Amino acid sequence: MTSSKTDLRVIRTRKLIMDSFITLSSKKEFKDITVKDITTEAMINRATFYYHFEDIYDLLEKVLSEVLLINLNDDFLQHNELNEGAFIILFKAITNFQKSLSNRCHRGYEETIARIIREQLEIIFYKMLLKQNVTTENEALKMTAVILSWGIYGASIEWRTSNQEIQPEEFIKPAIPYLMAGIDGQK
Amino acid sequence: MTSSKTDLRVIRTRKLIMDSFITLSSKKEFKDITVKDITTEAMINRATFYYHFEDIYDLLEKVLSEVLLINLNDDFLQHNELNEGAFIILFKAITNFQKSLSNRCHRGYEETIARIIREQLEIIFYKMLLKQNVTTENEALKMTAVILSWGIYGASIEWRTSNQEIQPEEFIKPAIPYLMAGIDGQK
DNA sequence: TTTGAATTGTTGTTTATACAACACTTTGAA
DNA sequence: TTCAAAGTGTTGTATAAACAACAATTCAAA
Incomplete structure (x- = not known):
């Protein structure tokens, strides 16, 4: 203590x-x-x-983990289960957030942001998986959460670097059947 | 200074x-x-x-004069001139405010509130009169503002103590021709 | 009426914050 | 490029505010 x-x-x-x-x-x-x-x-x-x-990047980091994504987290857990719509909402939230951030590269803070976003995503996914899977063992769910967080985050980077003219919603849709299949299989 | x-x-x-x-x-x-x-x-x-x-009544007094009515003041000065509609808006604002206050009588703070409201009304009226009367001398406008502030405030007390079931809007309407006559006379 | 809990108002001590001043870096316009 | 203006990050000192503890009052429930 x-x-x-x-x-x-x-x-x-x-x-x-x-x-x-x-x-x-x-x-x-x-x-x-x-x-x-x-x-x-x-x-x-x-x-x-x-x-x-320490400086404004330190503030950014703390706001990111303590406020922005925590809020998303709470809202999300209360109102949604992990279905097609949930993936789309999450993906839109991430891409929106990335758009709002500067593209200025300084002190490697983009890496920091990436890490925080992934960590928060992992927490969200794990909690939601836990809520709808009573049977599957926790280690398996944790692993699924890790994979999902990296996967979704990676998709958002793919969206950002290549073709932002496509709507995030449309961009992620093709992947959803695959994502859902894994989850449904665990039920 | x-x-x-x-x-x-x-x-x-x-x-x-x-x-x-x-x-x-x-x-x-x-x-x-x-x-x-x-x-x-x-x-x-x-x-x-x-x-x-000093205490919560001191706070009330200061909020009253520094915030609530000042805001009304600004909004009012920007958007209105002193016509029939303006009187109705002002009267409704005052009666609304009085409704929202407690009816508990303690340390004579009702007198304080009354004084502050009248003072603020006087300021509002004076500014508006000044805006639309270039000719009339200032002393006359100040006097008009005093009379209007006491008059309108008195009307709101009359409304509060007797028949609150009548809408403030309807309550003040009969007096408006008289109020306006004095103002138009000064133009 | 009595009791206990909540509220008010005050005081001495500790601590977080304001302020001012500083050197250094970044930025944008001449 | 050069120069002035704006921004960054730091420090010593003064002070507003936190804290804890207190007595006195108010108030609701037994």
């Missing part, structure tokens, strides 16, 4: 910064967002930002 | 408290809102509340 109850100011300031970043992200490209922008929006001093985050 | 630039923390905290109070006001009656409720919503310590405000 390391939880010696963090100071309320720390919690509040982190939240203010993250919320401001999310707000700004919906208005600007990531590459156009400065630390000053964020701290102004959050009404905190710029020096305070560096007390909590 | 006393403006030696206030600490950003002070501005932020005041805003957090006021915003939280407004948020809570839309969910609960005033009399059911505790200081703890506000500070929890605002993510600040309860002691900090008392650093900025």
Whole structure:
């Protein structure tokens, strides 16, 4: 137990910064967002930002894993089961997110983003598989989740690098029968 | 000049408290809102509340004059001139606001609210009169604003104490020809 | 009416944050 | 290219705010 109850100011300031970043992200490209922008929006001093985050990429990473995909996660788990429609929704969410990110390459943060997205996808898939498969053993489900997360993420990269003019929805559709077959087989 | 630039923390905290109070006001009656409720919503310590405000009535007073009616003020000045429709909108806003307040009588704060509402009304009326009367001298316009603010506020009290089953809109309509006559006379 | 829980308002101490100033880097226009 | 403006990241000091503890009051339920 390391939880010696963090100071309320720390919690509040982190939240203010993250919320401001999310707000700004919906208005600007990531590459156009400065630390000053964020701290102004959050009404905190710029020096305070560096007390909590190494830099703006560190913030991005934390927002990514703690906020954006966690939210997706919750929404998703409540309303959907892992069927054709679910794959399409997920794939659209990922491609949307990638579109909103800058294409500027700096400090290898794209690798970081990729890793986080895959990790979060894996969690989502595992939870959903667990919900609809009482019989199959957990190790098998975990493995399926890993494969699905890499597979779907890979597909989104394929979509991004080659032909973005095709709608994500249409892009992923051909793969769905294959994806579903594996899952149905486990039932 | 006393403006030696206030600490950003002070501005932020005041805003957090006021915003939280407004948020809570839309969910609960005033009399059911505790200081703890506000500070929890605002993510600040309860002691900090008392650093900025004497008590919850002091907060109410400040929110009233700094936020609620100021907003009405701005919206109003941009979109309307002082005609029949404007009187109806204003009157509805006041009666709505009074309905939303608690009827609990404590520390004579109703008098305070009344005063603030009248003051704000006076400001609104004066600005609008100024906008549409280039000729009339300012002292006369100020006096008109005073009379209008007391008159309209009095009408809202009349509405509140006697027959709330009549719509505010219908209640004020009979008085409008008289109100407008005085204004048109000044043009 | 009595009791216990919740709310109010206050105080001393600790700590997170504001502020100002700094050197360094990036960027965009002359 | 050169220069000014904007952005980054850091530090020492001052201060607002957190925390914990307290007595006093209010309020609902036994």
